[in-house]
Amino acid sequence: MSTNSDVSSPTQTARLELPGKDPVQLPVEVGTENEHAVDISKLRSQTGYITLDNGYGNTGSCRSDITYIDGEKGILRHRGYAIEDLAASTTFIETAYMLIWGELPTADQLETMRRLLTEHELLHEGLRHHFEGFPPYGHPMAMLSAMINACSCYHPELLELEDEHHFEEATAKLLSKVRTIAAFSYRKSLGLPIVYPDPKRSYCNNFLHMMFSLPHVPYEPTREEVRALSLFLILHADHEQNCSTATVRMVGSSKANLFASVAAGVCALWGPLHGGANMRVIEMLENINAGDQSVDQVVEQVKKKEYLLWGFGHRVYKNFDPRALILKDAVDKLLEAKGIEDPLLDIAKQLESVATHDDYFLERKLYPNVDFYSGILLRAIGIPVNMFTVMFAIGRMPGWIANWYEVHKDPNGRIYRPRQVYTGPAKRPYVPLEERQ
Ligand code: SDX
Helix, strand or coil, X not given: CXXXXXXXXXXXEEEECCCCCCCEEEEEEECCCCCEEECCCCHHHHHCCCCCCHHHCCCCCCCCCCEEEECCCCEEEECCEEHHHHHHHCCHHHHHHHHHHCCCCCHHHHXXXXXXXXXXXXXXXXXXXXXXXXXXXXXXXXXXXXXXXXXXXXXXXXXXXXXXXXXXXXXXXXXXXXHHHHHHHHHHHCCCCCCCCCCCCCHHHHHHHHHHCECCECCCCCHHHHHHHHHHHHHCCCCCCCHHHHHHHHHHCCCCCHHHHHHHHHHHHXXXXXXXXXXXXXXXXXXXXXXXXXXXXXXXXXXXXXXXXXXXXXXXXXCCCHHHHHHHHHHHHHHHHHCCCCHHHHHHHHHHHHHCCCHHHHHCCCCECHHHHHHHHHHHHCCCHHHHHHHHHHHHHHHHHHHHHHHHHCCCCCCXXXXXXXXXXXXXXXXXXXHCC
């Protein structure tokens, strides 16, 4: 395939030559940051060919205005705002608002959002009883996905979003209740009484209050803990067409409602290759800390392909994940503020140092991703490991909502339905039961 940019025509085209076919010209689309894509939407009708791309590493599924990543340069921007600026200057709710509605909120818009989040922070009491049915050892991600769908049973009016007001209400419910569901499932797993949200508290402070307050022991999260949690959520808020966001768009493309679509996103995020990696990282570091393995032994196992280095590698970032750099610095600051040391941090830094000076990892462009240091930050806040991926889901909720809404509003939207290359048996006759061996 060759591309030519005909100066007389405003658009570029790619010339594709296929065996036994006349050459075709395919439109080349150029994105805001000069990314180039060959538009193959007419390829099959023009040539009878489809493309094949295992894991979609080279395939754009959509046009999107939400997030831009340059994996070679370690650039992450949401609606044009650099992640470094958002991490340093915004609250999670400001970033969430901007992701969903496209602009940073004014003071009035932010106040309205905060009021809506407070208004919708409680769960219907009928929902509360669902927690009684879960066993204490139930996985929090299973509970989260189930309870998001169960939530929609109490709000049937939000299954068909007719207007902006409906969407705003559904968004506020999801952003607010996802915290309450997560905290209730944690308390349930410990057999503790649930703690209702406190309308006087900020988004992150309220979550920590619901997680850790006890009737007989006063609890107030420190300013540093609340700020660290807000930063964690900002860094997880959206990330282009990752597996779980692509899942939310896929489900939403069938015109499934917002609750069903993000519940599916929770399930995709659960996998250890995706959001579940933040739990695997801590397990890996704890094994090393317990003396079960040394850093060098883990690295050797990885190089023999007996083990994945959890929290390392990324489909898009090939030099560094900007979020990992910010999280590493945030961990240092929080531990210092709390006057504590975490041996897992020293092990993580040692592992990073060994791996990033080893040709095996350098050749494969493997560096720490968002999950490598995030768990150490959550540990320092007091969040238990089995809640780590739930925390990722709370952070990613605005990104999922923003992407679902982009699909929902798209006047040219089509149901996502990839093609395939069939590799099974050719046509063969039916064999009656009595003749089968
Ligand atoms: C997230 O997409 C997103 O944006 C995701 C995310 C988000 O914000 O939504 O950023 C969040 O999911 C981060 C990733 C969390 N997962 C992990 O930490 C799990 C460990 N990482 C790997 O499983 C892997 O790196 C992936 C899944 C993240 C990426 O997989 P790819 O792009 O399919 O990479 P690949 O399998 O093609 O790897 C290329 C080579 C292979 O070796 P060779 O066959 O060339 O010899 O690198 C190796 C892989 O075996 N490799 C690793 C490795 N990751 C890749 N080897 C050891 N340890 C690893 N972690």
